Amino acid sequence: MTMTNKAQPTNYSTIELMACAASRLLEDNKSVFVGTGLPIIAAMLAQKSHAPGLLIVFEAGGIGPKIPTLPISVGDSRTFYKGIMANTMDYVMSTGQMGYIDYGFLGAAQIDMYGNINTTVIGPHDHPTARLPGSGGANDVGSLAWRTIVIMQQDTRKFVPKLDFLTTPGYLTGPSAREAAGLPSNTGPYRVITQLGIMGFDDETKRMKLLSTHPGVTVDQVKTATGFELLMADEITTTEAPCEKELKILKKQVDPAGLILGRK
């Protein structure tokens, strides 16, 4: 069966669908460390819908804010608005190292089958074709959070057999590799959310596994957009579409200026 998701008329955009899928992964009364952009949108939506007790932390030192509107920077004044603490990066990163951060939430330019991500460079490091920002707090989040969620676009240039640069650790080379590299045990990537579906990781092999496809997307489409062999869950479900309430919160409260949701 071939069918593109664009063929189906919807009242939501792909980016809104991704934000909602990401938001639903965040449980109430857990903590989440968020990176720039879509991760903040997902965390804000979760806090304003099913997870009012979600503890959001920012690397610049903002802890437990009630984010009023999408911050432009993960260090600007919105990131500690009505928060419980405005402190330091040392404080936030240390709590992560202690085990207080349940979810880490990142974007990426490239990902491999073990969930390792690249946000540093495309092409050789010495002579880059495209220089990207680097780790920022991503390596720290990917190292220290119990579960890391990645949200990104999926195509064969981004889902690659070998990264141009391994910025942030996923499962590295497979089972036990994280522990061998000195990273905290029982941590690692948990979900990858793209415009096509949601992926998880196989318990045994630590390889990426398709869990669900978004409405109107086929399994073949996901496979074609992946540059490595993607494992399949026993039962692949369909991602639940965003509901009216979520869409309203996104547009009215989270990103009224359309800084991210307004992107085509």
Added chain:
Amino acid sequence: MDILEEGKGELLAWHDPDEQRLWVQKNKSRSLDDKRMDIKDAVSKFVKDGDYLAMGGFGHVRVSMAAIYEMIRQGKKEMTMSGKTAVHDFDVLAAAGCLSKVEVAYCFGHELRGLSPASRRAVQSGRLKVVAEISNAGFQWRYKAAAMGLPFFPARIMGGTDTFRYSSAKMVRDPFSGKPIMLLPACYPDIVFIHVHRCDKYGNCQIDGTLIEDFELARAAKRLVITTEKVVDEKVIRKEPWRTSIPFFLVDAVVEVPSGSHPGNMPTLYYSDEEHMAEWLKLTKTDEGAKQYFDKYVHSVEDFKQYLKLIGGKKKMAYLKKLEHLQVKLTAPWREK
């Protein structure tokens, strides 16, 4: 202790802790001196070509922009920058040709605004060299080691990644747990600028909002210049000493610069100026455009006061204050690409 693996990045701004103690003993005064001066004098006195530079704040939040413009005006060059969430600060200095090397945790980006054309062009053309990579916590803990007078600080980050392989860190076996552990070398920047909400004439500073890395960075700095929204009486500091995040004995100069983080955000006082950021991002798509920007906003003005008039003066700052307090709607012209 066995070294298990070593990063191949250039080790920058590291000193033997005893040498550093001697440097502090000789160069840092413990007497309460009036350190006020203007930005011109502070930059010419404390910034040397080739210095390792770190800016306080968060790249486009609580950044000492007056110092950045003055370094450009004075033609400082061959500097190495600490790319610790370096955003607008780094982009401007890279575009102006002040930098030849950078150690990167976060650079070349403007967060939500997208990537930075000027600094990416500088690195992709080879004018600017990335000599080491690291993570944000990695940088924070390099400063923390320095702030504690230690040669290194241990952490459980970066293992198994290229970020580590291109860093100046070393992985050893922890003698207590037997597990591998990352050692981050201390980092003592030659010169640091930190913009604060208020301080007295001696340099005792209060910062409202997050401190980001500045609590440690102020101590890691060899030379520290404070730019401040306001110089207050010593009594203000002594009334609530628990609010002091940077004490005077770390500080080499105090420069009063109201609105001094513009176009960046200054928490509780003014939000970032997205109109100005859009102009910057648009102009710096070409080298000619960047030159045009510097001619207009840096070389044609004497000081930060004149610059503030150019960007829209009191009216613009009043709008940014309202934006900070969520009283007006944010518009972001850079969105219309």
